[in-house]
Every structure is written in C-alpha cells, then in structure tokens.
Amino acid sequence: MARVASTRAKVGYTVAAWIVALVIFFPILYTIITSLKTEQEAIAGFNLIPSFTLSSFEAVQSQNNYWRPFTNSVILAVGSTLLALVVAIPAAWAMAFSPTKNTRGILMWMLSTKMMPAVAVLVPIYLIFLRTGLMDTRIGLTVMLMLINLPIVVWMLYTYFREIPGEILEAARMDGASLRDEILYVLTPMAVPGIASTMLLNVILAWNEAFWTIQLTTTNAAPLSAFIASFSSPQGLFWAKLSAASVMAIAPILIMGWFSQKQLVRGLTFGAVK
Amino acid sequence: MATRQTQGLARLMRAPAIILLLIWMIVPLGMTLYYSFLNYNLLNPASVSWAGWFNYQYFYTDPAFFAAIRNTLVLVLGVLTITVVLGIAIALLIDKPIWGQGMVRILIISPFFVMPPVAALIWKNMIMHPSYGVFADIARAIGVQPVDWFAQYPLTSIIIIVAWQWLPFATLILLTALQSLDGEQMEAAEMDGAGPVSRFIHLTLPHLARAITVVVLIQTIFLLGIYAEILVTTNGGPGNASTNLTYLIYRAARLNFDIGGAAAGGIIAVILANIVAFFLMRAVGKNLD
Amino acid sequence: MGRITLEAVTKRFGDVEVIPPLNLDIEDGEFVVFVGPSGCGKSTLLRLIAGLEDTSGGRILIDGRDATDTPPAKRGLAMVFQSYALYPHMSVRKNIAFPMRMAGVPQDEQDRRIASAAKALNLTDYLDRKPGQLSGGQRQRVAIGRAIVREPSAFLFDEPLSNLDAALRVGMRLEISELHNRLRTTMIYVTHDQVEAMTMADKIVVLRAGNIEQVGSPMELYRAPRNLFVAGFIGSPRMNLITGPEAGRHGAATIGIRPEHIRVSATEGAWQGRVGVSEHLGSDTFFYVEDTGLADTITVRAGGEIDLHHGDTVWLTPDMGHLHRFDVQGSRMA
Structure with missing residues (x-):
C-alpha cells in the first residue's frame, strides 16, 4: 500500500496503540515497580514511583535461596532443549530431505501426541516417578520436559529444513561433496538459524512449564515455576518480595521472548501461520 | 533426489524420535486405562481390586464432575471469545502506520512469556487483591466498595488472568496473518467502491479465517489443561466454583490419593481433547502439502 | 572428453x-x-x-x-x-x-x-x-x-x-x-x-x-x-497447419506452411482472407489473417513497410517448395 497516511490519523492510531500496549503491559510494569519498593510502600496504596531499593531482591535471595530454583530452571530448560535437539535434528532432517509416503502421517501423529492432556497421564507418571526414585530429580524432569516438547521441536526443525532448497544439496552432491561434507559445509551452516530459533522457543516453553514441574518436584529439583507457585501459601504475602521473586523468574525469559516473536508464531502454530 | 543409499540412513535417523514418542504415548496412556478399572487408593495400597466401570460411574454421578465440565467449557469459551475479539481489534490497530510499532509489539507480546504461576500471583496480589490491589485502589478512588474478586467471581477472575496470558498469542498470530493480506486486493476493493466496513467483512475476515481457526484450536488444547493459575489463586474454590476438569483430576490423584478415580477422569479428558484435536489436525494438516 | x-x-x-x-x-x-x-x-x-x-x-x-x-x-x-x-x-x-x-x-x-x-x-x-x-x-x-x-x-x-x-x-x-x-x-x-x-x-x-x-x-x-x-514446436511464429479439402488437394491429411513462406498480396493469390490483428515489429510485420476457410487464423510474415490494415482483404500464396505434408498419423510424408 503505497499511500501515505495523514499525520493526524497516524497520531490518533499511535496514541490508541500505545494506550492498549501499556494497559496490557501494566501488570508486569507494576510488578517491576513494586519489586523496587519497601514492603511498607508496597501496601500503601497506588504509587508508580518506588524508592528504588533492592532490599526485596536481597531478601528473596537470602531467605528463600533463590539461586537453587534459578539454577534448576536453567538446567531443565537448556538440558531438555538440547536433549530434544539431539533426537529431533536427525529425524527432522531425514523427513525433510528423504521424505517417504509415510512422512506426512508420522508428522501428524507426532503432533497428535502433543494433544494428549497432561493430566491424563498424571497418575502413571507420578507413580513411575515415585517408584523409580525419579521424583524430585533434575534428570527425571529434564526427560519429561524433553518428551512433551519433542513434537514441537521436530515440527519446527522440519519446517525450517524444508525451506532449504533441495537443489542446493544436489549441487553439493554434483560438486563432489560426500554425505559428511554435505552435512558439514552446506546443510549445517544453512540450518543453524532455524536450529537457533527452535532452541530459543523451546527454552522459553520449558522454562514456563508449570504442570509437571509442580507435580514432580518438592524442593531439590524445583525450578522457578514450582518455587513461585509455593508463594501462594500464606508465608508469601509480602508484596515487594513477591514482586522481586516474580521479576527474577520472568526477566530472562521475557528478554529472550522479545527476540523470538516471529519464531513463536511459527513454532506454536506448527507452521500453519508464518 | 532420493537415491538408494540415503533411504536406509534416513530410516535410522527418524527412529529415535519415533520410538521415544511411541513409548511416551502408549505406556502411560495404557497404564491410565488400566488403573481406571481398579479400586486403588494410595492411602490403602495393599487392597487393590478390579472395579469394572465403577470409577467412571462414580465420576458420572459426582456433582463436582458436572461442575468441572461446565467450568472447563466456560473457561475455554470465555477466554477464546475475549482473545479472538480483542486480538483482531488490537491486530488491526497495530497494523496501522504508528510510531514505535516495534516497542508496542514488544509490550503487547510480553504477557505470553510470563510463566503461569507468576501471572496468577501478579493478578492475585497486585491487581485483584481486595485491599492492596490496583482494582481496589481504583474502586476506593471513585468511592465504591472494592470487589473481593476470587471470593465473589472466582471463575471470571481466572478467565481474566488466562485471557491476559493468551491475548498476546492471538494478537501476534492475527497480526502476522493480517500482514500477509494483499495490499493490491484491498486497493482493488476500494476502487470497486467497498467502504472500510465491507472491506473488513468481505476481505479481511475471510483472509483471517485460517489464522482464527488456528488460534482457537491451539488455545483450546492449552486451555483445557489450565492448572497452575487455579492452584495459585482459588484452589478450585469456593466449593467447586473454579474447578476445571484438570484440577478435579489433580485433586483426586494428589489430594485424595484416588488413583483409580483420577485415571478414569484422565481417560475422559483424553476423549474431550481428542474431539478438539481431530479438528486441529485437519486444519493444520492442509498446510503440509 | x-x-x-x-x-x-x-x-x-x-x-x-x-x-x-x-x-x-x-x-x-x-x-x-x-x-x-x-x-x-x-x-x-x-x-x-x-x-x-x-x-x-x-x-x-x-x-x-x-x-x-x-x-x-x-x-x-x-x-x-x-x-x-x-x-x-x-x-x-x-x-x-x-x-x-x-x-x-x-x-x-x-x-x-x-x-x-x-x-x-x-x-x-x-x-x-x-x-x-x-x-x-x-x-x-x-x-x-x-x-x-x-x-x-x-x-x-x-x-x-x-x-x-x-x-x-x-x-x-x-x-x-x-x-x-x-x-x-x-x-x-x-x-x-x-x-x-x-x-x-x-x-x-x-x-x-x-x-x-x-x-x-x-x-x-x-x-x-x-x-x-x-x-508445431520448432519455429516462431508457429507453422500454420491446415486440414480438410485444401490438405486433400495436396494428397495429405494435414499440410503445414510457415508464416515466412507465404506471399501476401492485396490483389491476387491462392487463398483469400481478411486481415485481423497485425503486429508491426519494424523489420517485419505479422498478420493474423481470418476468414480464409482453411484454419481459424493463418499467420503470415511480411516486410516491415507493407500497408495493410484491419479488415482489409488480402490474398495469400504459399511457397510450394516449403510446403510440409503430413499423413493421418501426423508423420511427415516424403
């Protein structure tokens, strides 16, 4: 549309859009502000100017040992994503570049496993974890998170790989590249951006997972999602500290999320909307 | 380009993912099905017996079950309506030429990256708390009695929280779809004398139809499994007022230790999800060709 | 090698x-x-x-x-x-x-x-x-x-x-x-x-x-x-292919004649028709001649300076030395 909107209309749209954006963002903004208040300020009524104290952050860290759930979150999110990539990259590669008549069926079936409600398998998974000693261990939860995100990882990689034109691989073959050369010099460099996007989105999904992390951990392996959920009990009713804990839990992923908007659409719609 | 030597290798490369997912799908689901026909309570693990259809009958006659089904549907439909309608409106707005579009997008997408327990806690304490929340501050400022949201409108409160979490997703996908709308098509319609409203109805909406379908179906899958938001805010109460199917099954399994009953509930949840999944697969599957 | x-x-x-x-x-x-x-x-x-x-x-x-x-x-x-x-x-x-x-x-x-x-x-x-x-x-x-x-x-x-x-x-x-x-x-x-x-x-x-x-x-x-x-595939514009009695006169099921092998005249020739679309390329002019009774249109190449217009009657004469004859199966006849 090569038409220049009038400046007045643009001002109107801009004001409206910013109001909407700020209203939607407000709960997060207010939490950030509150985390910088003292406890007294936090319950002293509506106030957008904090005293910029970091005491709540220090308190959360010293009283609740914030670093343990934080470390657990990092290990679980990154670990489960890497594990999923190890399994998914070869599978997606094979399906994208050597498709058979079953490929479509296999992909749809993989997607269907994602449709299974988590709660449907709560009982057996819970019992298996109890009996095998996997309960409240990082390894058990890492494998769980890997399994629930595996279909999305395969799908995302598949849609990225499929965009690599087959003629380029054929050109490499004509140019004398062996299968190893083809993967090393042609395919991998071209696939890296797609793999990175997939990784980013799955770290976000794993970080925010809040069903299995709550069900399968108590203290040792509890990541931030489970740790924060425990604040719902009365001991957590300290507004500034709660805000500080919340900010620390969402800040890293919020920033990663801002960089992955496009991939988010693609990943979560299984390539149906690009 | 499929030559003989690559085929065998391809099969080998697909195998781990397929086998893992196959196990992940069959084993736990089979166990759930099996448990659903047992009298099995973790408080009394020694006496396990065959229950036949009892667990299903028990669920079916439990008033909490119907409340949970109703709440699940209200939750899903409520959130879908809010997110799709507002999502279209916001997408249309930020698709216009505005200053700072990148920043506006970032602000709007942000709630999606907030993990469910944090989202619930923020709303519970910062916004909806009857004494210290922002809503209460506003109520007092205009001189009305603050609302105790989670006691008076538990399900509505949860719908608001979940809608806030999913609105960015709907907006972003609808915006992406909107941006692929052919500008020349719009100009052609304008030349043909179509006003803004009829352009929206006859061109924009049909163009968005596919994206809306995808939003509705994917959100439904996730909304059927809403759990942490309820756990953190109302614990399913007061009574069963904000208990959905997922939460009911969680309560049966983890708080009542009723393995058989929870398993039967799980099977019902699977059936429910499959109905939705059937439609989702058809919508997404078309994109594969 | x-x-x-x-x-x-x-x-x-x-x-x-x-x-x-x-x-x-x-x-x-x-x-x-x-x-x-x-x-x-x-x-x-x-x-x-x-x-x-x-x-x-x-x-x-x-x-x-x-x-x-x-x-x-x-x-x-x-x-x-x-x-x-x-x-x-x-x-x-x-x-x-x-x-x-x-x-x-x-x-x-x-x-x-x-x-x-x-x-x-x-x-x-x-x-x-x-x-x-x-x-x-x-x-x-x-x-x-x-x-x-x-x-x-x-x-x-x-x-x-x-x-x-x-x-x-x-x-x-x-x-x-x-x-x-x-x-x-x-x-x-x-x-x-x-x-x-x-x-x-x-x-x-x-x-x-x-x-x-x-x-x-x-x-x-x-x-x-x-x-x-x-x-039909080789040559541009395509060869004119004519079936029916005119082909029969030459003892073939189909006859073909390329546009460049037809002479155009305003006064006399073998086939009569009417000028439809004409394309002037400067060096050459292509006429699409209608109403010949032979085929829907006959394409003809003429010199760049020829003065004929839409609707004019023209006479076409094929160069017999470049006439191609094909049998019922579509194969070339000797």
Missing part, C-alpha cells in the same frame, strides 16, 4: 513410466539441447545423466565407461541449476572454490582457476560478496563459474535462463554460446524455449512424454520436421 551414450535408459516413478526405453548418442564437444513442453521428461533425463535420479533400467555410458551406478560426484559432470543453487552462506569465491575444495585441489591452483573464471565471467569485483547481494544475472554467472572450475567432461544446464528477464536472457544466451565456442566441452542444455534451442544447439533433441520425437541440427528440424508435434 565428454561422450555420453544412453542405452535403453528407462525411468519409472512408481507405476508411472516417465521415460520409456530411450537411446541417445552425444558426441564429445557437442552442444545438445533437450527441448519440449513442461512435463515431457527433459529435466528427468538430465538428472538421470547427472546421477541425481536412479535409472529404472538401461545403461548410461560416459566416455565408454558404464556410469549407471556411479554417484553424481564421480561422473565428472558439472551442473547449473534453474535456481542456481548457490550456497547462500558462502561468498562468491567460496562458492566457486567449493567443488575444488571437495576434490582436494591445491590452494594455489584453486586461486588460479577462480581468478581466471572470475575474469571470464566478469565476477572479479564481486568475489567477496554473498549470493544474496547479487543480481539474477550475476548469480547465474557464479553458478557457471562453479561449474567451469571443475573442468568437467560435460556441462549440464537445467533451464538456466528461465529466472532471468528477457533482456538478460538474450545476453546470457550469447555468453553460454561463447563459452562453448571457447571450451569446446560437451554441453547438455534443457529448455522449454524453442528459441534457445534453435539459437544455441548443435543438436536438438525434441521430447514429448519421455519419447524422442526427433533428433537433429536446428536447420534439419526446421526444414524437415518429422511429425506434426515437431512442426
């Missing part, structure tokens, strides 16, 4: 036979063009020669050696793809170097060949750019450069000009022809454009539904098309 022989080469996809047993000889140094409408199997045939598809039957000999089961890299052929298939993450230099790197050519030899290819193809200033920063014509030249440095026994081109605009296409056509004159290496070139086939080829292979309809030099195909399909 680059002599390629196909012996009863067959290709089936599942139950569909896209190439029935086919025999073809390509001499060393020849410029051979496979031409035909889309879906005629010409690209498949090229990919069979390249080794990118497995044959379902028959043998492919390169320089007398059976290469049927040789992987593409070992056949000593180079290919230029329709999409150019450049490696997007590598610079032009690295793209051109890639096949040499795979073959383990020493670095100084690589540099020498890159420099000479870049000079020949006008790429010297672009060697450190990425393919994404180049125009379509430049990308095409990089793809050709990548093929040249391998010093292959034959070049394979798969519709290399179809992604270029008309003006560039003419330029590249000349460049490829020049390249062939200079290297004298066997080239096999696939196109659906009969103009490319006519202008570039030493030998044209016309394909339809996987079958070879005719093999010959451009002028052989022009002068003596073996059947109606070749007659």
Whole structure:
C-alpha cells in the first residue's frame, strides 16, 4: 500500500496503540515497580514511583535461596532443549530431505501426541516417578520436559529444513561433496538459524512449564515455576518480595521472548501461520 | 533426489524420535486405562481390586464432575471469545502506520512469556487483591466498595488472568496473518467502491479465517489443561466454583490419593481433547502439502 | 572428453513410466539441447545423466565407461541449476572454490582457476560478496563459474535462463554460446524455449512424454520436421497447419506452411482472407489473417513497410517448395 497516511490519523492510531500496549503491559510494569519498593510502600496504596531499593531482591535471595530454583530452571530448560535437539535434528532432517509416503502421517501423529492432556497421564507418571526414585530429580524432569516438547521441536526443525532448497544439496552432491561434507559445509551452516530459533522457543516453553514441574518436584529439583507457585501459601504475602521473586523468574525469559516473536508464531502454530 | 543409499540412513535417523514418542504415548496412556478399572487408593495400597466401570460411574454421578465440565467449557469459551475479539481489534490497530510499532509489539507480546504461576500471583496480589490491589485502589478512588474478586467471581477472575496470558498469542498470530493480506486486493476493493466496513467483512475476515481457526484450536488444547493459575489463586474454590476438569483430576490423584478415580477422569479428558484435536489436525494438516 | 551414450535408459516413478526405453548418442564437444513442453521428461533425463535420479533400467555410458551406478560426484559432470543453487552462506569465491575444495585441489591452483573464471565471467569485483547481494544475472554467472572450475567432461544446464528477464536472457544466451565456442566441452542444455534451442544447439533433441520425437541440427528440424508435434514446436511464429479439402488437394491429411513462406498480396493469390490483428515489429510485420476457410487464423510474415490494415482483404500464396505434408498419423510424408 503505497499511500501515505495523514499525520493526524497516524497520531490518533499511535496514541490508541500505545494506550492498549501499556494497559496490557501494566501488570508486569507494576510488578517491576513494586519489586523496587519497601514492603511498607508496597501496601500503601497506588504509587508508580518506588524508592528504588533492592532490599526485596536481597531478601528473596537470602531467605528463600533463590539461586537453587534459578539454577534448576536453567538446567531443565537448556538440558531438555538440547536433549530434544539431539533426537529431533536427525529425524527432522531425514523427513525433510528423504521424505517417504509415510512422512506426512508420522508428522501428524507426532503432533497428535502433543494433544494428549497432561493430566491424563498424571497418575502413571507420578507413580513411575515415585517408584523409580525419579521424583524430585533434575534428570527425571529434564526427560519429561524433553518428551512433551519433542513434537514441537521436530515440527519446527522440519519446517525450517524444508525451506532449504533441495537443489542446493544436489549441487553439493554434483560438486563432489560426500554425505559428511554435505552435512558439514552446506546443510549445517544453512540450518543453524532455524536450529537457533527452535532452541530459543523451546527454552522459553520449558522454562514456563508449570504442570509437571509442580507435580514432580518438592524442593531439590524445583525450578522457578514450582518455587513461585509455593508463594501462594500464606508465608508469601509480602508484596515487594513477591514482586522481586516474580521479576527474577520472568526477566530472562521475557528478554529472550522479545527476540523470538516471529519464531513463536511459527513454532506454536506448527507452521500453519508464518 | 532420493537415491538408494540415503533411504536406509534416513530410516535410522527418524527412529529415535519415533520410538521415544511411541513409548511416551502408549505406556502411560495404557497404564491410565488400566488403573481406571481398579479400586486403588494410595492411602490403602495393599487392597487393590478390579472395579469394572465403577470409577467412571462414580465420576458420572459426582456433582463436582458436572461442575468441572461446565467450568472447563466456560473457561475455554470465555477466554477464546475475549482473545479472538480483542486480538483482531488490537491486530488491526497495530497494523496501522504508528510510531514505535516495534516497542508496542514488544509490550503487547510480553504477557505470553510470563510463566503461569507468576501471572496468577501478579493478578492475585497486585491487581485483584481486595485491599492492596490496583482494582481496589481504583474502586476506593471513585468511592465504591472494592470487589473481593476470587471470593465473589472466582471463575471470571481466572478467565481474566488466562485471557491476559493468551491475548498476546492471538494478537501476534492475527497480526502476522493480517500482514500477509494483499495490499493490491484491498486497493482493488476500494476502487470497486467497498467502504472500510465491507472491506473488513468481505476481505479481511475471510483472509483471517485460517489464522482464527488456528488460534482457537491451539488455545483450546492449552486451555483445557489450565492448572497452575487455579492452584495459585482459588484452589478450585469456593466449593467447586473454579474447578476445571484438570484440577478435579489433580485433586483426586494428589489430594485424595484416588488413583483409580483420577485415571478414569484422565481417560475422559483424553476423549474431550481428542474431539478438539481431530479438528486441529485437519486444519493444520492442509498446510503440509 | 565428454561422450555420453544412453542405452535403453528407462525411468519409472512408481507405476508411472516417465521415460520409456530411450537411446541417445552425444558426441564429445557437442552442444545438445533437450527441448519440449513442461512435463515431457527433459529435466528427468538430465538428472538421470547427472546421477541425481536412479535409472529404472538401461545403461548410461560416459566416455565408454558404464556410469549407471556411479554417484553424481564421480561422473565428472558439472551442473547449473534453474535456481542456481548457490550456497547462500558462502561468498562468491567460496562458492566457486567449493567443488575444488571437495576434490582436494591445491590452494594455489584453486586461486588460479577462480581468478581466471572470475575474469571470464566478469565476477572479479564481486568475489567477496554473498549470493544474496547479487543480481539474477550475476548469480547465474557464479553458478557457471562453479561449474567451469571443475573442468568437467560435460556441462549440464537445467533451464538456466528461465529466472532471468528477457533482456538478460538474450545476453546470457550469447555468453553460454561463447563459452562453448571457447571450451569446446560437451554441453547438455534443457529448455522449454524453442528459441534457445534453435539459437544455441548443435543438436536438438525434441521430447514429448519421455519419447524422442526427433533428433537433429536446428536447420534439419526446421526444414524437415518429422511429425506434426515437431512442426508445431520448432519455429516462431508457429507453422500454420491446415486440414480438410485444401490438405486433400495436396494428397495429405494435414499440410503445414510457415508464416515466412507465404506471399501476401492485396490483389491476387491462392487463398483469400481478411486481415485481423497485425503486429508491426519494424523489420517485419505479422498478420493474423481470418476468414480464409482453411484454419481459424493463418499467420503470415511480411516486410516491415507493407500497408495493410484491419479488415482489409488480402490474398495469400504459399511457397510450394516449403510446403510440409503430413499423413493421418501426423508423420511427415516424403
């Protein structure tokens, strides 16, 4: 549309859009502000100017040992994503570049496993974890998170790989590249951006997972999602500290999320909307 | 380009993912099905017996079950309506030429990256708390009695929280779809004398139809499994007022230790999800060709 | 050396036979063009020669050696793809170097060949750019450069000009022809454009539904098309094909006469008609003559200065020496 909107209309749209954006963002903004208040300020009524104290952050860290759930979150999110990539990259590669008549069926079936409600398998998974000693261990939860995100990882990689034109691989073959050369010099460099996007989105999904992390951990392996959920009990009713804990839990992923908007659409719609 | 030597290798490369997912799908689901026909309570693990259809009958006659089904549907439909309608409106707005579009997008997408327990806690304490929340501050400022949201409108409160979490997703996908709308098509319609409203109805909406379908179906899958938001805010109460199917099954399994009953509930949840999944697969599957 | 022989080469996809047993000889140094409408199997045939598809039957000999089961890299052929298939993450230099790197050519030899290819193809200033920063014509030249440095026994081109605009296409056509004159290496070139086939080829292979309809030099195909399909495919504008009583008068089921072999007159001739659309190209004028009672329209080429207008009555006279006669099966009659 090569038409220049009038400046007045643009001002109107801009004001409206910013109001909407700020209203939607407000709960997060207010939490950030509150985390910088003292406890007294936090319950002293509506106030957008904090005293910029970091005491709540220090308190959360010293009283609740914030670093343990934080470390657990990092290990679980990154670990489960890497594990999923190890399994998914070869599978997606094979399906994208050597498709058979079953490929479509296999992909749809993989997607269907994602449709299974988590709660449907709560009982057996819970019992298996109890009996095998996997309960409240990082390894058990890492494998769980890997399994629930595996279909999305395969799908995302598949849609990225499929965009690599087959003629380029054929050109490499004509140019004398062996299968190893083809993967090393042609395919991998071209696939890296797609793999990175997939990784980013799955770290976000794993970080925010809040069903299995709550069900399968108590203290040792509890990541931030489970740790924060425990604040719902009365001991957590300290507004500034709660805000500080919340900010620390969402800040890293919020920033990663801002960089992955496009991939988010693609990943979560299984390539149906690009 | 499929030559003989690559085929065998391809099969080998697909195998781990397929086998893992196959196990992940069959084993736990089979166990759930099996448990659903047992009298099995973790408080009394020694006496396990065959229950036949009892667990299903028990669920079916439990008033909490119907409340949970109703709440699940209200939750899903409520959130879908809010997110799709507002999502279209916001997408249309930020698709216009505005200053700072990148920043506006970032602000709007942000709630999606907030993990469910944090989202619930923020709303519970910062916004909806009857004494210290922002809503209460506003109520007092205009001189009305603050609302105790989670006691008076538990399900509505949860719908608001979940809608806030999913609105960015709907907006972003609808915006992406909107941006692929052919500008020349719009100009052609304008030349043909179509006003803004009829352009929206006859061109924009049909163009968005596919994206809306995808939003509705994917959100439904996730909304059927809403759990942490309820756990953190109302614990399913007061009574069963904000208990959905997922939460009911969680309560049966983890708080009542009723393995058989929870398993039967799980099977019902699977059936429910499959109905939705059937439609989702058809919508997404078309994109594969 | 680059002599390629196909012996009863067959290709089936599942139950569909896209190439029935086919025999073809390509001499060393020849410029051979496979031409035909889309879906005629010409690209498949090229990919069979390249080794990118497995044959379902028959043998492919390169320089007398059976290469049927040789992987593409070992056949000593180079290919230029329709999409150019450049490696997007590598610079032009690295793209051109890639096949040499795979073959383990020493670095100084690589540099020498890159420099000479870049000079020949006008790429010297672009060697450190990425393919994404180049125009379509430049990308095409990089793809050709990548093929040249391998010093292959034959070049394979798969519709290399179809992604270029008309003006560039003419330029590249000349460049490829020049390249062939200079290297004298066997080239096999696939196109659906009969103009490319006519202008570039030493030998044209016309394909339809996987079958070879005719093999010959451009002028052989022009002068003596073996059947109606070749007659209609080679030459621009297309040959006029006339059936019915007029054909019967010449003892044929169909007669063909090219637009350039019909004389136009405002006063007298064999066939009467009315001028429909006329296209003035300056040097030539094409008339589409209607209401002749012979065919829907008869296309005629005339000189550039002729003065005839829409609706005028014209008389057409075919040059009997260039009349083509075809029987009921569509085959050329002696």
